[in-house]
Amino acid sequence: MDTPDAPGRLLDTGSSEPLHLQLRGHLRAQILNHSLPPGTSLPSEAQLQVRYGVSRSVVRQALGALADEGLIERGRGRGSTVAPRQEHHRLVHRTSGLSAQLGSAGANVGTEVLSLTLQDADASTAVLGTPQVLALERLRTADGEPIAVIHTWLPVPVFADLTAESLRDASLHAVLGEQFGVQITSGKRQIRAVPGDQDLLRLLKLEASSPVLLLEGTSFDQDGRPVEVFSTWHHPDHVVFDIDIQREPAVQTSAGGPPSSSAVDAPDAVADRARRLGADLLRFADGLSNAER
Structure with a gap:
């Protein structure tokens, strides 16, 4: 299973689904299946841009959506980390x-x-x-x-x-x-x-x-x-x-x-x-x- 900082499949630029939703979905799946467990640091915005071949605005939209879901925590100067799971x-x-x-x-x-x-x-x-x-x-x-x-x-x-x-x-x-x-x-x-x-x-x-x-x-x-x-x-x-x-x-x-x-x-x-x-x-x-x- 590929991770965001390793070579893997690229986003589908020909899809009708916006790139930021594709990126959000890709990262979200890895968080939910614990390929990216709680506490894991995500690659920087610049690294995600290079990895997926997208603009900074696409990366920021995807990360913002994940933060709104409570799946990641974002901090100025320290990047994004996978948030603790609210599990029962x-x-x-x-x-x-x-x-x-x-x-x-x-x-x-x-x-x-x-x-x-x-x-x-x-x-x-x-x-x-x-x-x-x-x-x-x-x-x-x-x-x-x-x-x-x-x-x-x-x-x-x-x-x-x-x-x-x-x-x-x-x-x-x-x-x-x-x-x-x-x-x-x-x-x-x-x-x-x-x-x-x-x-x-x-x-x-x-x-x-x-x-x-x-x-x-x-x-x-x-x-x-x-x-x-x-x-x-x-x-x-x-x-x-x-x-x-x-x-x-x-x-x-x-x-x-x-x-x-x-x-x-x-x-x-x-x-x-x-x-x-x-x-x-x-x-x-x-x-x-x-x-x-």
């Missing part, structure tokens, strides 16, 4: 929801209920085991910025008394515990990068064709019953997925024989989840890289 971290291997995790980290979390409707179950919600489901759509913010759109399906009649008012600026998992005595204790999760549709991009305040981070899963209660199917689309610039990795226990073997069945069949659950999530994140990184292109 989510531990995807834990059962606690996004609201609880962000709140415990000190963020001011808000939740707007977009819709709450009764629907017939389909193939995607059949695991809940009920003919009808409660379909919930929410927009979550952190410190005033939209960070996630959440679609959740819950079994009916178990949660038929759930109301939109009880979920405004609240954690769904907390409400399920307080009102229904349901505790989320386990679940299955998948992560992938997907293109955002028009409505999703509008809610998250993203540009057209931007990729988003999709976390899908099913959650189970303290009795092992499926109580939630969800899809959460995260803002790719504001949310980072974290995974705690633990070393796998050594495989026990019997004297002179193969590994015992108990050692093979009972791997450490946390390490196994982390390994699968790590593989998913590698696929996500490839998908995000392709989407950026």
Whole structure:
């Protein structure tokens, strides 16, 4: 991947897109994909002029746009540096929801209920085991910025008394515990990068064709019953997925024989989840890289 101070592709002078927008987009992509991590000094205006074959006014327009987005910091006499990222971290291997995790980290979390409707179950919600489901759509913010759109399906009649008012600026998992005595204790999760549709991009305040981070899963209660199917689309610039990795226990073997069945069949659950999530994140990184292109 080329960097601004190394030989690479030039801007397309024959394009209908203005050169300053092309330059801004090129630098912006490298900042967002961490080719230019926070704290990195950008080349000087003169170096960018030479590198891209453009005028000083083009460079200044591009850098000004990046500064307006908060992606770079400009200082008189010290050039431009990549600004610290305003990121929120989510531990995807834990059962606690996004609201609880962000709140415990000190963020001011808000939740707007977009819709709450009764629907017939389909193939995607059949695991809940009920003919009808409660379909919930929410927009979550952190410190005033939209960070996630959440679609959740819950079994009916178990949660038929759930109301939109009880979920405004609240954690769904907390409400399920307080009102229904349901505790989320386990679940299955998948992560992938997907293109955002028009409505999703509008809610998250993203540009057209931007990729988003999709976390899908099913959650189970303290009795092992499926109580939630969800899809959460995260803002790719504001949310980072974290995974705690633990070393796998050594495989026990019997004297002179193969590994015992108990050692093979009972791997450490946390390490196994982390390994699968790590593989998913590698696929996500490839998908995000392709989407950026």
